[in-house]
């Protein structure tokens with residue numbers, strides 16, 4: 001029964017506002033330009049931290065990601081036009097080699113070509129910066145990433161035995177495939 005207030009008028013609870021759901025599909029104009037990819041700044045780190053937690057067993061701490069901004073790493077972010085972090089790249093250049101350490105697309109935006117576009121952006125940029133080779137390691141079970149990279153021309157150059165140690169979160173000890181791309 002709805003409660004009555006002192007005036008005798010029945011007072012039912014106002015309906016709860018419905019939470020607006022973020023659409024899973026990107027709109028045509030959302031996150032379409034690779035020119036929107038830019039180096040991360042301090043206020044991007046919280047969202048990068050959350051996406052790195054959602055994407056990697058070897059997630060970096062918030063502090064470690066903050067420290068990246070003051071050191072010789074690349075941390076590039078790509079937001080949707082509504083300001084949501086869609087993808088980021090974390091890597092390091094050593095001499096003429098690029099090491100892709102993390103490249104992640106937000107779960108809601110996967111399988112829509114952003115992974116390919118972000119990787120192409122990095123390859124292009126590094127080519128223009130004069131880098132010669134790109135390296136990365138990927139879990140043997142990470143089929144999605146292997147398909148992404150082989151589809152772009154990366155080659156498997158070897159296996160690193162027990163590269164990934166077991167995690168309390170349930171990730172087992174696992175080998176890594178080392179992948180290489182010549183720019």
Ligand SMILES: CC(C)(COP(=O)(O)OP(=O)(O)OC[C@H]1O[C@@H](n2cnc3c(N)ncnc32)[C@H](O)[C@@H]1OP(=O)(O)O)[C@@H](O)C(=O)NCCC(=O)NCCS
Nearest residue numbers: 055102103104105110111112113114115116144145147148
């Ligand atoms: C790997 C990852 C970056 C791919 O991003 P994405 O935006 O979904 O990739 P794309 O939509 O550009 O897909 C490119 C290709 O990758 C492959 N691929 C992507 N997701 C896949 C999946 N779940 N299963 C199998 N292949 C997959 C496909 O070959 C795909 O091409 P197709 O769609 O024409 O079949 C994303 O799944 C991710 O962030 N994973 C967690 C973090 C990670 O593993 N990063 C890579 C190691 S650094």
